[in-house]
Amino acid sequence: MGLSSRTTEGTQIITVQCDRIDAAMAIQFKEDMRAETENDTRRVILDLSNVEFIDSSGLGAIVASMKQLGDERRLDLAGLHPVVEKVFRLTRMDTVFKLFNSLDEALSAGSN
């Protein structure tokens, strides 16, 4: 699937190294996210800037990734392409996640 991760000042940044998250890779994505987030970082930012397309299975896998963090840790999303953002908006999942235009914006917003 291809995720890369780094932690800066208590925030974990996970970058998706893949141009799409769809039905063919949703299960793998969820598993990889579980493995990457087995720590106690309070805030995780998922950098989606390489992701040019997402379908409802990919969306579901991102929701599942947030659920497996438990209720105390947050998952924010950054760098959404317009078509990816559209899927979040149409399904109203934009009301569940904080969406940031870029990783820099997400980092400077802090966790509040």
Place this chain on the structure above:
Amino acid sequence: MKHNCEQDSMELSFPATEVEASVGIAKLRNQLTAHGLPAARADDVKIALAEAINNVVEHAYAGMPPETVRINCMMCRETLEVRIEDTGHPMPGLKPPDGKPPVIGNIRQDLPEGGFGWFLIHQLASKIKYERHKGYNRLSLWFDFPKSA
């Protein structure tokens, strides 16, 4: 058949598996863009088609060896018609689902992880038609592209 609408058409087919569908949908997205699909609505078409094709892979061929998904796109004046055909099971009740969206509540662990496919298709396509023919399904989706947009 209106002859002038047949001129700008394209076809694509691939085996109905998740991996082949993923590649096929990506190819289709590129082709639609190359055919001068207006950018404003190109994303809508891509999202709806991906959902419709995933449904074929997941439901039409459930419990049987997957065969081919055939896609036919016809640009006709200000409308794009896309036909998706498969030889799998008919849709339950011989009609497409209404596409009611899952409820999004305040409890994180209860958030829906699926059930958005038909909702998205209904939101994005201007018309939906399902036909069961002898041994195959045909789902037709229409997308309007007003010239002024």
